[in-house]
Structures are given as structure tokens and as C-alpha cells.
Amino acid sequence: MDRVIRARGLLLAVASTALVSGCGSAQPDTPELPELPPLGSVLVAAAVTAAPESDSNRLRGLLLDEANLPPNFTALPPRADLPQGVTASASGASPTNPAECAVLLTPLGAQRHDALAQASIHYAGPSFSSIDIDAASYSGEALADAFSEAQAIVRRCARYSGADDSDTRVDYRVGGLAQPPAGDASTAFQVRTSSDGLILGSSVAIVQVGSTLAQVAVTAPESVDPGVLSALTAAQVRRLRGVAGP
DSSP states (O other): OHHHHHHHHHHHHHHHHHHHHTTTOOOOOOOOOOOOOOOOOOOOOOOOOSOOOOOHHHHHTTSOOGGGSOTTOEEOOOOOOOOTTOOTTTTTOOOOBSGGGGGTTSOHHHHOSOOSEEEEEEEEOGGGOEEEEEEEEOOHHHHHHHHHHHHHHHHHTSEEEEEOTTOOEEEEEEEEOOOOOOSSEEEEEEEEEEETTEEEEEEEEEEEETTEEEEEEEEESSOOOHHHHHHHHHHHHHHHTTOOOO
16 A cells, blocks of 8 residues: 555655645646557466575565666665565555555565565655556465456456545556566556556566566656656666676
8 A cells, every 4th residue: 555655655745736836826627537459368376496586684685776777766765665575454444445556556575365475665766756666575375366356456446436534535447558578477467546647657667586586666746658667677687686787
């Protein structure tokens, strides 16, 4: 839910800028969220032959750093993600409808109880953009289940809604996203988040590298260039495989 809350914060920041530039003019009517492409086929995880990573600190060191990102992205201070297996509604956050969709944009390791190691990092960029990366390591069978479950949640949450702490409604629409294959198996989707007449776009890739699942999400007030996500995903795969370079 951390990404969802921060997406709402981005919407508020954009709204504040719009009000300043418009000298206090009235808020626009809430736009209709666009229709998105259908989701692609459900993919099966590749067989895991290597031992899983069990050290979260070591896994954290394999996530992309600022040298791998587009210009002017800065790492945000570390913060605690939701405990493993705990949904946002159970933790006291604003309710999501349907409730299970609260986990859609949370780190993969927080969505299940069986990750052996997990790590995440969050970057803020220009024009209220952000990049969020997380990874979780599993045993072979658990990884296959986690990959399948992550895709199932996306499909069950094609449309959902939530609210921030002030009970302002936030609407979400989920659709497919074409991306080149990456890692041992990969899938991608996109999310449109709407509140108070403003829309954010998020492009998300989930990729398997051995015993690890990584999730890369790029969010911006305008549509995200698909090439940015594919480049970041490819770079994250190289890092997880221990390949030197950007």
C-alpha cells in the first residue's frame, strides 16, 4: 500500500502546483479513466535450479542504484513496508474495494508469508515521477506460486477503488502492457490512478531471475515511455545475475 499512498501524495503535489499556476482556479471535473489494453497470457515461472537468496541485506545490494536510473532520480529514506502477508486494510490503512486489491502495488515480499529474503528501494524524480523497485527470494515451489498469484491479483483487480486518510476517493484501472521478454520469465501491466480530476500512470514489470522475483514500477503524471521500464527491467536482471555494468 506504500506505493498507493505515495501515488496519492503525487496527485496532491500535482494538484497543489496546478492551483498555484492557475491562481486558485476551480478544480477540473474528474476525468474518465482511459480504457487500457487487455492483459496478456498468464505465464508460468521457469524451473529454479540455484539456491535461493536468504540474506535481505545482500538482496538489497543487488537492487538498482542511482547510477542505473534516468537523470535526477534520488533515493528516498528507507521505510518499513507492510509485514509479510498483511494487507493494507488489516494494518489500519484506508479501505480498498475489493479489499484484496490493496496489495496490488505493494512489494512482492509483503504479499506473501514465505519469502526467504526481501528488499525494496524507492526513488523520487522530476515532475512528480517515481521509480519503485523491490525483490523477494523464494524456494522453487514457492516462487512459482508467488509468480502465479501476483498475476492472478492483477487480473482480479482490473478496476478497484480506495480512499486516502481524508476519505477522498481514488480510482484505479489496470491493463496490459507490451514489454520485451526479460530474465527467466516476465510479465508487465499498467495502472491508471485517478483522484480529484488528476491521473497518474504507472508501468510495472515483474521478472524472475533464478529464485528471485523483482518488481519494477515507474510512475508519472503523464504516460510512461515503455522504453524506460524495459531498460530498467533489463538492468535489474543484469544486477541480479551479477553482470557488471549499468
